[in-house]
Amino acid sequence: MKISTKVALGLSVAATAGVVSAVYVSDKVFTKVRYIANRKKVEHFVDEKFNGNETLLNFVDHLDDKDIDSFMKLAKKVSNGRDQVAEYGSSAKDKIFDMMEH
Numbered sequence: 001m002k003i004s005t006k007v008a009l010g011l012s013v014a015a016t017a018g019v020v021s022a023v024y025v026s027d028k029v030f031t032k033v034r035y036i037a038n039r040k041k042v043e044h045f046v047d048e049k050f051n052g053n054e055t056l057l058n059f060v061d062h063l064d065d066k067d068i069d070s071f072m073k074l075a076k077k078v079s080n081g082r083d084q085v086a087e088y089g090s091s092a093k094d095k096i097f098d099m100m101e102h
Contacts, residue, residue, distance in 0.1 A: 035065040038072045045075075 039060070046056045063071075 035068060038068045039063075039065075042068055042071055 042060050042063075043057060046053060046060055050056050060068075
């Protein structure tokens with residue numbers, strides 16, 4: 001095998017390893033940033049809804065990142081459910097008014 005082929009092969013392996021490392025590290029960084037952002041959202045929620053209750057804020061500080069993630073998923077489901085109930089309530093109110101007019 002020629003030296004130029006060996007060098008090209010070595011460089012391509014190094015480049016591939018570099019790309020894989022960059023993707024892995026960027027995924028880790030993205031995940032960490034998401035965890036930090038979610039934690040801040042939960043802290044803001046506690047601050048807003050519970051008047052900054054220190055006990056709850058300390059509780060949030062000691063939660064694992066996965067627990068915060070679970071809380072955010074639950075909050076999203078509750079929000080979606082609340083929106084659906086509001087939509088059904090509005091629809092029912094409109095139907096009642098339609099029935100009363102006829």
